[in-house]
Amino acid sequence: MKHEATAALPKAVPEKTAPATAPAPVPPPVTPPERASGGRHGSRWTPWLYLAPALVVLAALLVYPIYQLGLISFLEYTQAQVSGGEPTTFKGLGNYRTLFSDSQFWEVLLATVVFAAACVVTTLGVGCALAVLLTRVRALPRLALMLAALGAWATPAVTGSTVWVFLFDPDHGPVNRMLGLGDFSWTYGRHSAFALVLFEVVWCSFPFVMVTVYAGIKAIPSEVLEAASLDGASQWRTWRSVIAPMLRPILIVVTIQSIIWDFKVFTQIYVMTAGGGIAGQNLVLNVYAYQKAFASSQYSLGSAIGIVMLLILLTVTLVYLRLMRRQGEEL
Amino acid sequence: MKLRSRIAAPVAAFVLAGLTATACAPQTAANDASKDEKSGTLRVWLFQEVNNDPKKKVVDQAIAAFTQQHGDAEVEVEYIPVETRAQRIKAAFNDPKSAPDLIEYGNTDTAGYVKDGGLADISKEFGDWAEAKDTDPTATRSVTVGGKVYGAPFFVGVRALYYRTDVFTELGLQPPKTQAELVSTAKRIRQAKPELYGIAVGGAYTYGAMPFIWANGGELAEESGGTYTSAIDSAAARKGIETYTSLFGDDNCPAAKCAAMGGNATVTAFASGTAAMAIGGDFSHQAVEAGAVKGKYAVVPLPGVKEGEIAPAFAGGNNIGVLKSSTHRTLAVDLMKRFAGKDAQRGLFDAMGFLPTYTDVRAEVAKKDPFVEPFVRTLAAGTKFVPASSGWGQIDASTVLPTMFQEIVSGKKDVAAASGDAAKKMNTAFSDAG
Numbered sequence: 001m002k003h004e005a006t007a008a009l010p011k012a013v014p015e016k017t018a019p020a021t022a023p024a025p026v027p028p029p030v031t032p033p034e035r036a037s038g039g040r041h042g043s044r045w046t047p048w049l050y051l052a053p054a055l056v057v058l059a060a061l062l063v064y065p066i067y068q069l070g071l072i073s074f075l076e077y078t079q080a081q082v083s084g085g086e087p088t089t090f091k092g093l094g095n096y097r098t099l100f101s102d103s104q105f106w107e108v109l110l111a112t113v114v115f116a117a118a119c120v121v122t123t124l125g126v127g128c129a130l131a132v133l134l135t136r137v138r139a140l141p142r143l144a145l146m147l148a149a150l151g152a153w154a155t156p157a158v159t160g161s162t163v164w165v166f167l168f169d170p171d172h173g174p175v176n177r178m179l180g181l182g183d184f185s186w187t188y189g190r191h192s193a194f195a196l197v198l199f200e201v202v203w204c205s206f207p208f209v210m211v212t213v214y215a216g217i218k219a220i221p222s223e224v225l226e227a228a229s230l231d232g233a234s235q236w237r238t239w240r241s242v243i244a245p246m247l248r249p250i251l252i253v254v255t256i257q258s259i260i261w262d263f264k265v266f267t268q269i270y271v272m273t274a275g276g277g278i279a280g281q282n283l284v285l286n287v288y289a290y291q292k293a294f295a296s297s298q299y300s301l302g303s304a305i306g307i308v309m310l311l312i313l314l315t316v317t318l319v320y321l322r323l324m325r326r327q328g329e330e331l
Numbered sequence: 332m333k334l335r336s337r338i339a340a341p342v343a344a345f346v347l348a349g350l351t352a353t354a355c356a357p358q359t360a361a362n363d364a365s366k367d368e369k370s371g372t373l374r375v376w377l378f379q380e381v382n383n384d385p386k387k388k389v390v391d392q393a394i395a396a397f398t399q400q401h402g403d404a405e406v407e408v409e410y411i412p413v414e415t416r417a418q419r420i421k422a423a424f425n426d427p428k429s430a431p432d433l434i435e436y437g438n439t440d441t442a443g444y445v446k447d448g449g450l451a452d453i454s455k456e457f458g459d460w461a462e463a464k465d466t467d468p469t470a471t472r473s474v475t476v477g478g479k480v481y482g483a484p485f486f487v488g489v490r491a492l493y494y495r496t497d498v499f500t501e502l503g504l505q506p507p508k509t510q511a512e513l514v515s516t517a518k519r520i521r522q523a524k525p526e527l528y529g530i531a532v533g534g535a536y537t538y539g540a541m542p543f544i545w546a547n548g549g550e551l552a553e554e555s556g557g558t559y560t561s562a563i564d565s566a567a568a569r570k571g572i573e574t575y576t577s578l579f580g581d582d583n584c585p586a587a588k589c590a591a592m593g594g595n596a597t598v599t600a601f602a603s604g605t606a607a608m609a610i611g612g613d614f615s616h617q618a619v620e621a622g623a624v625k626g627k628y629a630v631v632p633l634p635g636v637k638e639g640e641i642a643p644a645f646a647g648g649n650n651i652g653v654l655k656s657s658t659h660r661t662l663a664v665d666l667m668k669r670f671a672g673k674d675a676q677r678g679l680f681d682a683m684g685f686l687p688t689y690t691d692v693r694a695e696v697a698k699k700d701p702f703v704e705p706f707v708r709t710l711a712a713g714t715k716f717v718p719a720s721s722g723w724g725q726i727d728a729s730t731v732l733p734t735m736f737q738e739i740v741s742g743k744k745d746v747a748a749a750s751g752d753a754a755k756k757m758n759t760a761f762s763d764a765g
Contacts, residue, residue: 072357080721083424084360085448170588185587188741278534278590279737280730296728297421 066310073303082299095304104280105288105305112263112284115194119262122202124255127209132239134214146211153207161271164200187273190281197268197282204268205261209254216250217243252324256317263313266290285309360425362448366658370403373659373666374431376419378649379410382617385682392678393669404662424449427656432663433670438473438648439717441481443724446764450481451653456664457483462673462689469646469714470688476719477557482652483671486685489644489714490538490633491705493601493619494608497627498524506631508638510546510574513608517583520607529583531606532575533592534740535733538645539610544571545715546635546642552718552757559718561757563735564750572739572746579740586740593733601628612647613686613706630702632709646714648688686710722757722764731756 048055073095080086099105130149134142152160168175170183186196220243228238244251266286269276276283276291283291285305293302380386387410394406409431411419416436423430424447436444444450457463457480463471470484492513494506502523507513517529532539544551549568552559562568579586584606592600594610601609602622610633611619619628632641651671653663669675676687680696686706687693697707717723726732735753738744744752 068357075357077357079421079424079443079447081359082357083421083447083449084362085424085446088357088359183585183588188587188590274591275730278741279734279743281743291729296725298725 069303069306069310072300073307075300077300077303079297079299091300095300096308098301099304099308104283108283108285108288111194111282112286115198115284116259116262116265119198119201119205119265120255120258122198123205123209123258123262124251126202127206127254128213128239130206130210131213131217132235132243134210135217149207149210152203153211155204157204157267158271160204161200161268164196164203165272168196188278190277193273193277193282197265197272200268200272201262201265205258209258212250212254213247216247220246248324252320256320259316259320260313263316264309358425360427362424362427362654362656367660368658369661370401371659372405372407373433373662375406375408375433375666376411376423376431377408377435378416379412380683382683383410386679389675389678389682390670393672393675394666396674397666397669401662401665404659406666420444420449421447423654424656427654430654430656432657432659433651433653433667435485435649435651436482438470438484438646438650439727440724441474441650441652442476442719442721442764444652445476445481446721446724449655451655451657451660452479452481453483453653453664453667454478454480456668460668462668465673465689465691467646467688467690467693467710469710469716470648472716472719473646473648474650474652482650483667484688485649485651485671486676486679487646487648487688487710487714488612488614488686489646489706489709490542490610490612491630491644491709492608492633493598493611493615493628493630495601495604495624495627496629498527498607506629507634509634509640510543510636510642513634514574514577514583517578517608521583524607526605528589528600528606530578530608530610531592531597531600532578532584532589532610533594533597534579534586534590534737535593535730536597536610537727537732537736538647539594539597540572540575540732540736541645541715542610542633542642543575544568546633546640547571547574552720552761554718559720559722559761561754561761563732563757564747564754569746569750572736572750576736576739576746586742590737590740613684613703616684616702630705632705632712641709641712643713643715644709646710646716648686718761720761720764722760722762725760725764726757729756729760731760 074091074093075081076089076091076094081088130145134145137145155163165187167173168186170176170185176182176184184192187193224242224246225238228242233241264286265284269282269284269287270290273282275295276287286309289302289305289309292298292305377386377390387408390408394408397406398404420434420436420440423434424444441450457474460483463483466484467487470487471480474480474482474484492506498504498520499506502520504516504519507516513530519529520527521529541551544563544567547567547570549565549571550562551568553562563572578584579589589597597606597609598611598615598618599622600606601611602615602619602624604623611630619625633644634640635642651667653660653667657663671688673687673689673692676685676689676692677696679685680687680692680700684700684703686703687696693707693710697703717727731753735749738749738752739746743749
């Protein structure tokens with residue numbers, strides 16, 4: 001505030017005094033730079049001033065926790081330190097060293113990446129296909145599909161996971177009975193357990209993709225689509241050459257969202273595979289971090305995993321945005 | 332807008348946030364009490380049981396006797412749910428102001444809580460307490476860490492073999508007398524009655540599996556000079572692991588279903604009538620009575636390797652401890668003696684069926700109730716306890732042993748590889764614990 005006032009003053013004063021004193025050509029070289037710099041100064045800080053309230057909230061809600069997370073990841077901080085049984089000590093990169101030398105971490109990381117990629121691809125595929133379907137069907141089936149999707153969307157993750165586990169229960173589940181699988185246990189094998197969780201994740205996250213993409217398609221001028229169909233473009237061709245390029249900004253947002261969500265999957269794995277599956281075969285990073293940080297009270301190691309996840313997601317997002325921008329798309 | 336200012340401002344914001352934040356390093360609570368007040372309110376946390384009223388009556392009686400002696404003291408009891416006890420007790424250690432003076436806790440948590448700095452050392456009071464002389468040595472060990480006593484045993488829990496009398500009569504079987512017989516009996520039942528598990532076992536049922544390791548002469552860990560080293564991969568322990576994991580399979584308890592089961596799931600399977608045998612505790616009595624098998628079952632001690640032997644059971648149970656942060660230490664210790672004393676334990680057995688920790692009281696109640704006889708016999712034959720290291724809490728929480736059993740029964744690793752990996756993880760936890 002103070003800065004603003006002093007910057008504004010020199011601007012106002014010379015303007016009034018300059019014509020009054022003398023028409024001599026001496027003062028102008030002195031005043032214009034000052035006026036110019038004062039003006040630029042003001043415009044440089046004004047946006048930040050307006051942004052300040054939002055930035056303060058963001059800093060308090062985002063930066064501070066991340067800062068704490070980072071700080072804890074460099075300390076020896078377990079339950080004994082929290083409750084004062086032992087002093088907190090600085091460990092440097094010790095937690096990261098422990099983490100990176102743990103072969104289980106690399107296994108879990110690989111599983112997380114593959115699982116998240118499968119989830120993203122399937123979710124986008126299903127979501128986009130159903131969005132296109134929505135534009136092609138009559139009002140009543142569209143309403144039914146919308147309601148079903150919104151129902152899936154509105155279901156809390158814990159409830160959804162529990163219901164899915166029950167549906168696929170080896171003894172009482174209707175799915176096994178319908179498919180004639182007998183007492184096949186979905187959660188026993190590593191791949192079948194991941195597949196089961198993938199179905200649930202896709203089920204609860206495709207509605208977001210579907211609704212967003214559907215809204216995007218609706219916003220495409222009908223003349224363009226008409227022109228495409230007049231040119232004899234097939235359904236697939238229309239999607240690939242007309243709709244998808246026009247939807248690119250939306251698809252980018254939806255993809256990044258999905259990557260972040262699916263990389264951070266927690267509830268589904270935790271509930272459906274009972275905390276990581278038989279002998280930890282279905283652990284993903286987030287559940288692994290939880291097991292380390294909270295189940296066994298190694299808060300500092302859990303924080304280190306959190307920081308690693310944060311960096312991975314930031315990198316993925318930045319690389320993705322970069323790729324998109326290079327293709328000439330400004331978000 | 333120029334790139335420089337675009338970057339500069341967020342950076343400035345970060346730095347600013349960083350500067351204000353450096354003042355707040357992660358918090359650490361101070362748990363050392365400075366006062367020992369002789370009046371006021373004592374706060375107590377006890378576990379909420381499924382059927383809590385009988386327990387409450389016994390507790391209220393103990394409190395009445397206590398307040399009669401200390402007129403100006405009041406006692407406030409809160410029954411906390413067992414499922415969330417870990418968070419509650421951690422929170423109590425983190426915030427001494429809202430912490431209770433006295434807590435009930437699971438005896439496997441003793442070493443962890445001591446390391447967390449949460450429990451008060453009451454060695455002197457425990458040593459001077461006349462009744463404590465009759466405490467069963469394993470129970471005393473469950474409150475002892477590094478030679479110091481951190482609480483009083485409240486009750487013990489021990490597991491034995493439940494079996495279906497109707498199924499055994501129908502097939503002309505006798506309760507098994509050795510572990511080999513146990514395995515063969517289980518498989519015979521499964522063969523004759525494929526809808527039943529011969530014996531319900533669980534890959535995550537650590538306390539059901541431990542007796543097999545101990546019966547074969549194995550140990551979880553060995554102590555020397557205060558530090559523990561894992562012995563789970565010793566030849567004797569491996570033999571026990573082999574016996575236990577041989578019970579998983581289509582000829583007894585299919586791995587696809589049983590690998591994920593824990594203790595409760597196996598008892599539930601038995602209670603609902605889908606298993607002919609199960610390893611259950613004296614504390615499982617109510618659950619089994621409430622199930623479909625009421626009146627059709629009996630209990631014998633889990634057999635050892637040779638005929639006539641009883642497999643050493645895990646001495647589970649709960650303790651009562653005084654918090655280090657308590658500002659009423661003397662009163663709290665007195666109240667602890669009331670709760671964990673002989674009178675209260677007698678009452679608790681009558682009300683809840685919890686086995687007393689005093690050998691004389693236990694013998695006395697066994698005469699009254701024949702159901703507890705096999706459990707008392709199991710206790711008398713000698714029980715074992717988990718390593719008294721805070722590392723054990725971490726081994727337990729990071730499911731090292733369930734992972735080992737599950738790796739074996741799902742065929743991912745053989746006994747040698749899985750137990751070797753488990754031993755490595757255990758040793759890391761022990762050395763972290765110092």
